[in-house]
Amino acid sequence: MMMIRTNSLLHHAFFKLTGILITNSLTTTTLSSSVLGLEFSPHSTSSLASLLHSTSFSNNGDRPLSRYQKVTSLDHAFNLFDEMILRKPLPSVIKFNQLLSALTKMNHFSSCLHLFKQMYVVRVPVDAYSMNIAIKCCCQISRTNDGFALLGCCFRRAVVPNVITFSTLLDGLIREDRILEAERLFKKLIKHRLCEPNVVTYNTMIKGLCKFGNNDIAIGLLRLMDERGCRPDVVAYSTIIDSLCKDKMMDDAFNLFKEMVFHKAIQPNVITYTSLIHGLCNLCRWDEVAKLLKEMEEDARISPNFQTFSILVDAFCKEGRVDEAEAVIDIMVERGEVPNIVTYSSLVDGYSLRGEMTKARTLFDSLTSKGLVPNVVTYNSLLNGYCKSFKVEEAMHLFHDITRKGLKPDIVSYSTMLQGLFRVGRCGAARKLFNEMRSQGLIPDECTYRIILDGLCNNHKVEEALSLFHLVGDSKLNSDIVVYTILIEGAGKCGKLDIAKTLFHDLTVKGLQPDVRTYAVMISGLCREGLLTEAKHLFCKRDESGCPPNSVTYNVFLQGYLKNQNCDDVEMLLQEMDRRSYSLDASTLSLLIDQISAGSVDRSMLKLIGKLVPKELMDTLESCLDYNLFKQMWEA
């Protein structure tokens, strides 16, 4: 019921979204008639004001571009440059700078650096602008050290570096994850008065702190800049808000958002909203997503952009809601945005997750005709779909296609294939592929490790899994509750309960917190050996330990009772499940049906069971029970 409600809310938001997108595009044309004495709500008055403001502003900004700024290709730029250096006298440095700048806007950083060097050769007197552009290019191609070398040139050439120079270098260090050096440079700027940091310098440093998980220090810097007389702007706030959203700390993100809007009167923009929407999507908080979209839509100054749509498309696909994703793509297209390979990769992923491989493949094959080139991520989605549908041969084929298309399979491609091979029991092929992966210089990550352990356990090779686990030893890979859960489940399933118990004990020693799944597999292992009392003890302890119970644990526990032909607590458990609105899963239900058929379940319990059967299992229930019994359950 919940899902339906949020669904329709989101549909509603999209419907309204479509409306506002059209309204927004009409605003400029209807403006003149609005000005001619038609009514305004206070809201539209203010948006009109801002519109007028931005119109007069853009008249300044719309100054025709010089021919040096208008270059459209590398060739064009090089030809123009060659022509420029032949002219006598040489064109002013500004014209050269415009050309360099145009190249950086097209992401041609190396070529830009090449022309910059040529300027030295033909003795165009470079200035701080040219220097800053060149330093920016170095930083963008991960050669920040070369950027610092250019800074040295500044001093020799009597070009004075300014706050932009240092902000650019700071950004370069952060791009290369050299956070300590970035902090050192930042402090040096202030201490040696190399320049007074401005809002961009602070924002860059804030980004670096956030990148390394120091949200609190970033917020500290936000306060500090304010104290030092540099007013934080929407970028400063949005950077931290985004980081908090990525860490799933939505409450903190919204608090900062409110502070920005209500206390600092800083207008949020599309990026601020997109970050918040992304964070909510990751947590499947759809009703709040709809609320934010609506809020955005109500503010005429802000409308969703390409990124906003891409995030929504991806989020819907990950939930398997491909229809809604397609609806968003339609809205995108209506707005004149062109979906790119990322957008369609999400869609391939969505179909694959639903196991709709024909649709996934058709879409994948149609990408080329759309002028889009599938990348490794696109391939990985399709690989995953084939593997999950047990079509490992198809997956293998596609896997080899990756190399044939001149791409390199990455750690995700290999991990996905490994999982697929283990799923169909091809452990030997998995081992071979693992060795191939290593020979390609790819280092298995925690995901690969989990897949291998899980694969071994599910193929009756628990000993191998355990020896791998011991081989890995005290590494970070083993400080992972999921790893322990996999091994506990594996050990439990093959009757090695003593090992399961040891592992369960060890994880707490290591300071790891068992999660709902860990408890479930441990309870299941105990029940399998008929140790219901011990299982019950753990079940209650888990309830106390602040680890909230979920539907899975109840099902596992119920199965334990039913498999042991013990119906003592079954009714009590069913009642608790009903109170918490949990439902029965397929295997628990089938065990219950056995008991009902055998006549060992009290008739009074039938109605309760009926309430706990989810819609999708109704058919199972109906076909398993004789009609009269079924009627009793539903009409009681």
Next chain:
DNA sequence: ATAGGGTTAG
């Protein structure tokens, strides 16, 4: 009247 900062993929 040419240079620097924040949002997209397993």
